Amino acid sequence: MNIAITGGYVVPVDGDPVEGGTVLIKDGRIAAVGHDVEIPDGATIVDAGGSWVLPGFVEAHGHLGVYEEAEGWAGQDTNEMTDPNGARLRALDAINPADLAFADALSGGVTTAVIKPGSGNPIGGQTVAVKCWGRTVEEMLVREPVSVKSALGENPKRVYGDQKKLPSTRQGVAAVIRDAFTKAQDYRDRREFAAAEGKPFDRDGTMEVLVRVLDGELPWCQHTHRADDIATALRLADEFGYRLVINHGTEGHLLADLIAERNVPVIIGPLLTSRSKVELRHRSLRNPGILARAGVELAITTDHPVVPIHFLVHQATLAVKEGLDRDVALRSITLNPARIMGLGDRVGALKPGLDGDVVIWSGDPLDVMSRALRVFVSGREVYTYADGEGEMLDPYYRESGPR
Known part of the structure; x- marks a missing residue:
């Protein structure tokens, strides 16, 4: 046709x-x-x-279909908060295409969304890119997996602190991530040795995913708000050499030069929220413009349902009002998120x-x-x-x- x-x-x-x-x-x-x-x-x-x-438009970080609206507990599949390392988990397996959010997305001009697990775990799972229309995830699918979601800061330490188990501090959260990648490096070595010797090898779904991150196949989408947590994200990425994408980056403007030096992109937002917790105290609509002027590749996110998905463009508009170049603003909800998430050949x-x-x-x-x-x-x-x-x-x- x-x-x-x-x-x-x-x-x-x-x-x-x-x-x-x-x-x-x-x-x-x-x-x-x-x-x-x-x-x-x-x-x-x-x-x-x-x-x-x-x-x-392209939403680079949302929870459509896994955090369903008007469904309460029954539609909440964002976080598997029983294992700090959920690398083997897939957002794809929890998406309900009947979520009301997909219709809202279309009404706001959003046709593609990268859907991610939540931030309750240090390592949350694999993300997926879908179109915002279809009967099944397979019909909607653009690419899977797109990246691996990880979280620093308040959320994982609160979740596991309440359970009286590791990680209950920022030290513990970083240690879980570092331990996971160290084990993945060892796993990769053993797998390569077994292949060279022609010997059988027991596969591990969690390790297989982390090896793909180490090998540069999948970017590491790091939930992080506070400047010290952003610095930890940069430190871990330097240590293990994976492709880092900062998600949220609320205080990224305080480290804009360091982020730009490393060519690390930032998916910033949500921007239309109150300062509901300590790590959001410097949230400002001026921050996207500061990052962009420093040379950081920028995408804007609603983090739906934190901000309704159809308000994606309004966040860009208000960021322009507070100093973001309007052409950069349009790219931040179209071309930039597509490129950052490896979808530039499609959308x-x-x-x-x-x-x-x-x-x-x-x-x-x-x-x-x-x-x-x-x-x-x-x-x-x-x-x-x-x-x-x-x-x-x-x-x-x-x-x-x-x-």
Whole structure:
């Protein structure tokens, strides 16, 4: 199926805007973007005149489907707080595609989300990237695993301190992570020796994942707010040589030069929260701009459901108000999170070859009065705003009826 979105103000993000441009989608992927785009016979024409056309937004750190809204205990599968090292755990196995958050995401122009375990464990588990529409995780899947989630700071020490077991201090949290990687190094050596000798080897799911981190295959997404915890994250990454991604980075602006020197990206946020605990005392909407000006690659997160997923763009807007460059702000919810999480070959821009995830906005999305009018995921229109309300295409009831 071919779709041509014509006449809009097209913002590719990785290139200059095109006034009155066309975005052509063929078989679910973007085929062309520009003024003089040849539209195939029989293509569905979507008139975007007077509107803005952008790639779908990318949420780099959320808990959609694993921390379900309006479900309470029954829908809370974010943390397996019975083992400090949960590297073998997969967020993919806990996602409920029927979570109300996925419809909210589409209404806010968010078409892709990296879903992560929570921060209750020093090592929480594997993350997954999904589209925000589909019946099963397999239908929604973009890539899995994307990274491994880890946590420093207050959360893991509180969880295990309450259980009167390791780790109950920051020393203990760092020790759990260091011990895990030391064991993973030994495991890798034994595995390589067994392979060289042609001997059988008992696999360990936890160690296999950590070896992939050590080998640079999977980035290490480090939940950390306070500056001293960020320094610990940098220290551990220096020690073991893995690819670090700072998640939250509330006090990252205090170490912006050190973070930039190491080319460590920061997924900052959530930004629309109160200072509900000690490690959030320096939360500020000015911090994204400070990090960006220091040369740090930046993505903005809602940490849904901490901030509702459809407010992702509003966080970017308010960060612009407090000093973040507006082009950087748009990249921080599109191209940057895609690149940081290794999804740049699929999403994050309007570029030939990428997925046909396109959102038509009533105006500049950084204007809080603008709305997502039509949302396409892989070339399929899945959300439409008309007559004063939004409607999502029910993934269980498609054109051919129930399946």
